[in-house]
Amino acid sequence: DVKVTQSSRYLVKRTGEKVFLECVQDMDHENMFWYRQDPGLGLRLIYFSYDVKMKEKGDIPEGYSVSREKKERFSLILESASTNQTSMYLCASNLGGHQPQHFGDGTRLSIL
Amino acid sequence: GQQLNQSPQSMFIQEGEDVSMNCTSSSIFNTWLWYKQDPGEGPVLLIALYKAGELTSNGRLTAQFGITRKDSFLNISASIPSDVGIYFCAGQRDDKIIFGKGTRLHILP
Numbered sequence: 001d002v003k004v005t006q007s008s009r010y011l012v013k014r015t016g017e018k019v020f021l022e023c024v025q026d027m028d029h030e031n032m033f034w035y036r037q038d039p040g041l042g043l044r045l046i047y048f049s050y051d052v053k054m055k056e057k058g059d060i061p062e063g064y065s066v067s068r069e070k071k072e073r074f075s076l077i078l079e080s081a082s083t084n085q086t087s088m089y090l091c092a093s094n095l096g097g098h099q100p101q102h103f104g105d106g107t108r109l110s111i112l
Numbered sequence: 113g114q115q116l117n118q119s120p121q122s123m124f125i126q127e128g129e130d131v132s133m134n135c136t137s138s139s140i141f142n143t144w145l146w147y148k149q150d151p152g153e154g155p156v157l158l159i160a161l162y163k164a165g166e167l168t169s170n171g172r173l174t175a176q177f178g179i180t181r182k183d184s185f186l187n188i189s190a191s192i193p194s195d196v197g198i199y200f201c202a203g204q205r206d207d208k209i210i211f212g213k214g215t216r217l218h219i220l221p
Contacts, residue, residue: 006154041213042214090155100157100160101209102157103147103155105154106152106153108152
């Protein structure tokens with residue numbers, strides 16, 4: 001079974017802090033993705049990566065950056081957290097092509 | 113941009129009833145996916161469809177890839193309490209994936 005692991009289920013941070021969300025997959029997947037999920041807005045793509053050290057902006061990259069130093073790990077960084085970044089963050093990965101994405105359990109992030 | 117219209121947004125049904133939900137788009141897709149998300153969890157893949165007209169089952173769940181490649185439906189037969197959750201469709205084409213906004217399923221005792 002595919003396993004996508006997000007480091008924290010719940011996280012509370014303060015405005016202005018630098019926040020790191022970590023995601024690891026154990027299936028040697030090429031592609032990794034970061035989404036945020038908000039009521040009424042569905043899943044929105046923040047950033048994705050097709051290979052190590054490679055990153056592409058998704059639909060809402062502002063205020064975020066990512067890092068992919070190793071194939072299995074994809075980190076999402078909130079450079080200076082703001083209250084409007086309070087959300088559920090979901091990491092996903094897939095093998096590429098038309099293969100389905102598999103999701104982690106999510107990190108519910110609150111910015112106070 | 114591309115959009116998926118998923119309906120209904122929510123459903124209230126009695127335990128034991130059958131459920132049907134669908135997704136439509138003005139764009140064609142090469143793959144249709146159905147996910148379920150339990151409260152506080154990430155989406156879990158239920159069924160993947162790769163070919164127009166394909167009908168695939170997973171236990172009590174059945175999904176079909178529409179002939180036009182612009183729609184898909186998911187049926188759940190004989191619903192049980194653990195079917196409660198949000199069901200998402202997703203259309204995939206050329207490495208791009210679009211998600212529906214979800215159908216929230218409530219089951220009344």
